[in-house]
Amino acid sequence: MIFETIIGLEIHIELNTRSKMFCACSTEFGAQPNANTCPVCLGMPGTYPVLNKEAVRLALRAARALNCRINKVSCFNRKNYFYPDLPKGYQITQFELPLCEDGFLEFESEAGNKKSGRAINHIEISRIHLEEDAGKLMHPEDQPVTLVDYNRAGVPLIEIVTRPKAIRPQAAVDFLKELKSVMEYTGVSDCRMEQGSLRCDVNISVRRKGEKELGTKVEIKNLNSFKEIHKAMEWEMQRQQELLLKGKKVMPETRRWDQIRGVTIPMRTKNGSQQYYITPEPDLPGLDLKSEIFRSYLEEPLPELRAQKNRRFMEQYNLSRYEAEILTQNKGLADYYETVVKHGAAPVDASNWILVELLRLWNPADNAEIPVSGKALAQLIKLVNEGTISRNAGKKVLDEMFETGKSPRLIIEEKGLAQISSRAEIEIIVDQVLKQNKDAVEEYKTGRTKVAGFLMGQIMKAGRGRLNPNVAREILEEKLK
Numbered sequence: 001m002i003f004e005t006i007i008g009l010e011i012h013i014e015l016n017t018r019s020k021m022f023c024a025c026s027t028e029f030g031a032q033p034n035a036n037t038c039p040v041c042l043g044m045p046g047t048y049p050v051l052n053k054e055a056v057r058l059a060l061r062a063a064r065a066l067n068c069r070i071n072k073v074s075c076f077n078r079k080n081y082f083y084p085d086l087p088k089g090y091q092i093t094q095f096e097l098p099l100c101e102d103g104f105l106e107f108e109s110e111a112g113n114k115k116s117g118r119a120i121n122h123i124e125i126s127r128i129h130l131e132e133d134a135g136k137l138m139h140p141e142d143q144p145v146t147l148v149d150y151n152r153a154g155v156p157l158i159e160i161v162t163r164p165k166a167i168r169p170q171a172a173v174d175f176l177k178e179l180k181s182v183m184e185y186t187g188v189s190d191c192r193m194e195q196g197s198l199r200c201d202v203n204i205s206v207r208r209k210g211e212k213e214l215g216t217k218v219e220i221k222n223l224n225s226f227k228e229i230h231k232a233m234e235w236e237m238q239r240q241q242e243l244l245l246k247g248k249k250v251m252p253e254t255r256r257w258d259q260i261r262g263v264t265i266p267m268r269t270k271n272g273s274q275q276y277y278i279t280p281e282p283d284l285p286g287l288d289l290k291s292e293i294f295r296s297y298l299e300e301p302l303p304e305l306r307a308q309k310n311r312r313f314m315e316q317y318n319l320s321r322y323e324a325e326i327l328t329q330n331k332g333l334a335d336y337y338e339t340v341v342k343h344g345a346a347p348v349d350a351s352n353w354i355l356v357e358l359l360r361l362w363n364p365a366d367n368a369e370i371p372v373s374g375k376a377l378a379q380l381i382k383l384v385n386e387g388t389i390s391r392n393a394g395k396k397v398l399d400e401m402f403e404t405g406k407s408p409r410l411i412i413e414e415k416g417l418a419q420i421s422s423r424a425e426i427e428i429i430v431d432q433v434l435k436q437n438k439d440a441v442e443e444y445k446t447g448r449t450k451v452a453g454f455l456m457g458q459i460m461k462a463g464r465g466r467l468n469p470n471v472a473r474e475i476l477e478e479k480l481k
């Protein structure tokens with residue numbers, strides 16, 4: 001490879017607040033168009049913005065989790081431009097003095113480390129600032145109109161800007177995945193990408209290896225799925241490399257990823273850097289974190305993040321990296337695992353049941369609550385381990401628990417799934433089977449001991465799968481001797 005790719009990311013993340021950044025309107029997703037609006041977020045004359053403290057609290061959590069230097073005083077600006085989704089004619093953001101600067105995030109990636117396997121990589125964060133979201137334009141297919149929904153106008157965002165780095169697209173995606181997990185673990189955002197609460201602009205350029213100067217960068221706007229981000233970066237990297245190989249120039253421009261055709265298409269060219277008219281925001285004072293209201297936010301404890309939890313799970317519970325990674329991919333699932341262990345399940349059993357059985361029924365990506373409590377799953381595991389029911393029956397019981405929420409004991413009783421472990425009861429069945437299969441017993445005596453397997457099968461069948469197989473095998477062996 002004679003080229004290297006330089007990638008910088010601008011990530012917009014919607015903060016997990018109940019109300020908007022500068023008014024009391026709800027941030028709920030999926031409401032009727034324009035239901036969550038008021039004179040403030042519609043930009044009516046004579047209205048004032050009032051800062052949402054919770055947005056500041058969450059942004060500070062993000063800043064601390066991403067190892068940033070926090071500016072004790074930051075200020076708000078107006079980024080003035082005209083677009084129909086922006087009712088005020090400007091967006092309130094932070095420009096020259098952002099909330100925080102100079103952070104970094106470590107993440108694991110296999111990209112570029114074929115020999116050594118995974119390696120810890122790290123990407124520097126140049127700044128994080130607070131800003132408000134814009135509304136949304138809709139273009140109905142059946143009418144020649146454009147509709148505008150201002151429900152999203154004024155929803156609190158943070159924008160995280162990374163320093164450009166020579167990395168592969170795969171590593172950039174691994175970084176984004178780690179970033180998403182940090183935001184989820186700290187409660188900063190629900191990061192529902194399909195709802196647009198995590199969106200990413202990619203700045204990408206290529207240069208020949210060894211060159212000092214950066215190549216011309218192209219910006220790809222508004223990507224909101226890891227798969228598409230990856231594809232868009234790979235495609236754009238190829239396009240730029242081919243241009244350079246042909247001796248042509250890469251134009252500085254903003255492009256859009258066409259998901260259906262799988263190509264980036266130009267949106268607009270950039271003449272130098274894009275010129276926005278940025279002014280101070282006169283209606284909001286500077287954000288002074290030394291003041292009483294905000295000081296406590298800086299002292300809030302941060303939760304254990306995924307990478308730490310991952311390491312701890314491997315050490316404390318003796319899990320493989322694979323198991324620990326799946327369990328910690330979602331904070332809810334990781335907490336659930338620990339609840340099951342706390343209620344008496346062996347760590348390995350708990351992991352096994354969750355990975356094999358629970359994840360068959362519950363998809364972490366749905367962000368829904370697990371309908372079976374950790375305590376109930378621990379009870380079920382105990383009942384299987386004690387031999388009250390077989391592992392197979394245990395699966396059926398779990399299915400039923402998922403549907404009805406009933407306790408495992410109740411289901412076992414109702415469905416008559418309990419195993420028969422009583423020697424006396426099993427002996428009767430073994431005797432019957434041996435009587436019905438005299439030929440096989442004779443064969444066994446002549447040395448063809450393999451028929452024991454056949455006999456065992458007949459016994460389990462006669463017991464309708466409810467016999468404790470260990471007890472049944474023991475009795476059969478005794479009788480055959």
Ligand SMILES: [Zn+2]
Nearest residue numbers: 023025038041
């Ligand atoms: Zn409002």
